[in-house]
Amino acid sequence: MGRIVLDTVTKSFGDAQVIPPLDLTIEDGEFAVFVGPSGCGKSTLLRLIAGLEDTTSGKIAIDGNDVTQVPPSKRGLAMVFQSYALYPHMSVRKNIAFPMRMAKMDQAEIDKKVEAAATSLNLLDYLDKKPGQLSGGQRQRVAIGRAIVREPAAFLFDEPLSNLDAALRVGMRMEILELHKKLNTTMIYVTHDQVEAMTMADKIVVLRAGNIEQVGSPLELYRNPRNLFVAGFIGSPTMNLITGAAAGSHGAETIGVRPEHISVSATEGTWSGTVGVSEHLGSDTFFHVHGTGLADTITVRADGEVDFKYGETIHLTPRSDVIHRFDAQGLRLG
Amino acid sequence: MAIVAETSRFSKTGRPILAWIVGLIFFFPIFWLVLTSFKTDADAVKPEHLIFFTPTLENYLNMTENYDYWRFAQNSVITSVFATIFALVVGIPCAYAMAFNPTRATKDVLMWMLSTKMLPAAAVLYPMTFITKSVGLFDTHFMVIVVLCLINLPIVIWMLFTYFKEIPKDIIEAAQMDGVNTWGEVREILIPLAWGGIVSTALLCFIFCWNEAYWTVRLTTTEAATLSKLIEGNRAPEGLFFGRLSAVSAAAVGPIVVLGWFCQKQLVQGLTFGAVK
Ligand SMILES: Nc1ncnc2c1ncn2[C@@H]1O[C@H](COP(=O)(O)OP(=O)(O)OP(=O)(O)O)[C@@H](O)[C@H]1O
């Protein structure tokens, strides 16, 4: 069980308020992702939940119990750190067994659980090695193993994959998701990578300067961004944001059109411009179009077969049913 | 290119030679001390017997006959060992708190502790003598242990603090998440990870305690007198009996030099405050 409720939680470091009053509920079994630019307070929020930072005011409850004053060791949560934070003086086996030994579990049961965790995480051959002798991916697995054996109420991950190379990252992402499906335990995952957020989350919490900008499922955020910040943050490549007359004609201060919602043509369209740099991904091609008079660059996504040369004229037509409209305050209209 | 070649040639041959010269300069007084301790008092001051003389154990026999060398040695061991243990027992929690839960005052507290070392010991000699005598602690093991512990505590805390600082905070926090209480953190994480540093600190503290002379000489007479007092006692009444004095000194510093020799590696690490790894 792991339903986590934050009730008007604030956090200040000295005079600087990093988290303004914030309410948030994470349901039992949910995979929640905190996402936002660097320095927006994601780690701080996670550490408040973990108990590694004290709240300045407000309450935190886990499964209905107020844990605001409870030390991290008694909250029943497990955390995986970006730096892995393995115990360098202990073997992999001892690292994984550590939380169980601290809980004074039976040695036979500890051995059994270590074996089980090592098997599922592919660590059997490394049980007697020290963390220093392992690769980054293996260390990450040990950190996860150490977290799962104690069957916590929730797992907290702080950018656990950012020290891994791209290929390994994708693999570990799947492993963590797999783990979530298998254990069905609440997981809170911090990342600044919106692709990671989109692919993993049941619920995304978009943060900016400690404020929650929007909470919702990946598709909700993608389809109905509540404001310009979320619109610009979710989706890759980012949404095209257009101001001026083109926006005015839709009765908005700013309109947003996603690259995949613009069709291209060599002959006719609503807008036109010249093709700049293009990115060929094989399946898709992204064209960066200049000189449209709408914005510096308009990014469009086209089929992989479509080919426009650098400097060619291109005509663009946005899909009218998926144009996002924002007012002068940057809030969504309609 | 020429410069590069020259420096590498210097570091190959020049540096070891320089190191040996410096080493010998530092070692020479000890060598001289030991040499003199095997001369008769008469030989010790005769230039013609500077190097060539008939070695004798007379001084050492004399020392063990006239003084209870073993009692002094025992006192040195007892006071140094317990002072070191107490300094660690107080210093480890203290350095731990400052390293992992620093506040705005931490830097000032560290500086203040160091500043106590700047007070001239002589300034408090009279009050110390008066107080220890009036509460009946003069010339007791307990008082010597407390004094040795206190005068070394600042350096012990400073050293431990620098070692603890090197342990990533994440690891301590991971342990907290793994359900460890404060004592468990110290026992399972801090002490094993900082073991080298703690041993270096303990060794250095022990050596400082052993060598301490100002207070041990002035606040003891017989009961709790250490080897420093033995040397001092040999100097005062009998004047310039260099052979005898050397024997006493050699017997006093001998154990600590041997200890230092065996713990060279730890000590170097300790004295460089973990800068060399
Ligand atoms: N111990 C601290 N003392 C003072 N300020 C802090 C402390 N920890 C964090 N902050 C400040 O709080 C803000 C949020 O920090 P936090 O680490 O939560 O950001 P983040 O969203 O995790 O960023 P990143 O993606 O770079 O990890 C930052 O402006 C940071 O400077």
Ligand SMILES: [Mg+2]
């Ligand atoms: Mg962070």
